[in-house]
Amino acid sequence: MVVLNLGAGFDLDVQLAITGRRCIIGQSGSGKSYPVGVLVEELCKNGLPFMIVDTEGEYNNASLFVMTSRSEGMPAVLLEAQSYGIPAVTFRVKGIVDVVEEKFQGRLINAFDINTFADAIISYYRAWKSSKPKYCKLRRNIAKFVNSKYSDAAIIPKLKNMLIEN
Numbered sequence: 001m002v003v004l005n006l007g008a009g010f011d012l013d014v015q016l017a018i019t020g021r022r023c024i025i026g027q028s029g030s031g032k033s034y035p036v037g038v039l040v041e042e043l044c045k046n047g048l049p050f051m052i053v054d055t056e057g058e059y060n061n062a063s064l065f066v067m068t069s070r071s072e073g074m075p076a077v078l079l080e081a082q083s084y085g086i087p088a089v090t091f092r093v094k095g096i097v098d099v100v101e102e103k104f105q106g107r108l109i110n111a112f113d114i115n116t117f118a119d120a121i122i123s124y125y126r127a128w129k130s131s132k133p134k135y136c137k138l139r140r141n142i143a144k145f146v147n148s149k150y151s152d153a154a155i156i157p158k159l160k161n162m163l164i165e166n
């Protein structure tokens with residue numbers, strides 16, 4: 001067992017730290033990021049491999065969400081991308097059609113027409129290249145639309161109705 005020392009009197013079993021799901025909760029400034037920094041330093045020192053994905057950074061830098069799913073239940077990752085205003089190129093399949101409004105939030109391509117799918121990706125690339133301000137405006141509109149459609153105020157009454165009816 002490898003134990004990491006994260007500070008005086010605070011040792012952590014590596015297996016506990018990096019397997020399964022962990023979550024650090026605390027109010028702003030309470031010291032969530034700091035121990036994560038110490039943790040990764042200790043992992044480096046012990047030669048243990050790890051990967052950090054900055055989801056928010058990735059979404060903020062992305063310009064297009066490409067999804068090739070054959071079907072979806074509740075496509076949370078698609079909603080997550082759309083909440084950052086990223087237009088989507090997807091196939092017109094179950095689950096996705098409930099989320100993406102054609103030509104506004106993205107393009108729904110007949111399943112599995114890969115040539116049209118590729119053309120849609122290229123057309124977004126051209127739109128991005130030809131006018132960054134226009135593309136930013138599109139992103140803002142998508143983010144505004146999705147964040148209001150799936151806001152607490154919009155969703156909670158629907159959930160309440162569903163639970164009461166059933």
Ligand SMILES: Nc1ncnc2c1ncn2[C@@H]1O[C@H](COP(=O)(O)OP(=O)(O)OP(=O)(O)O)[C@@H](O)[C@H]1O
Pocket residue numbers: 007026027028029030031032033034035
């Ligand atoms: N154990 C510690 N020893 C020394 N300094 C610490 C420790 N924990 C936190 N700090 C310092 O306290 C400040 C806030 O910590 P941190 O940035 O980890 O908070 P946070 O909970 O991630 O904040 P936010 O919610 O804003 O992201 C930072 O300046 C950090 O360096």
Ligand SMILES: [Mg+2]
Pocket residue numbers: 032033034
């Ligand atoms: Mg932080």
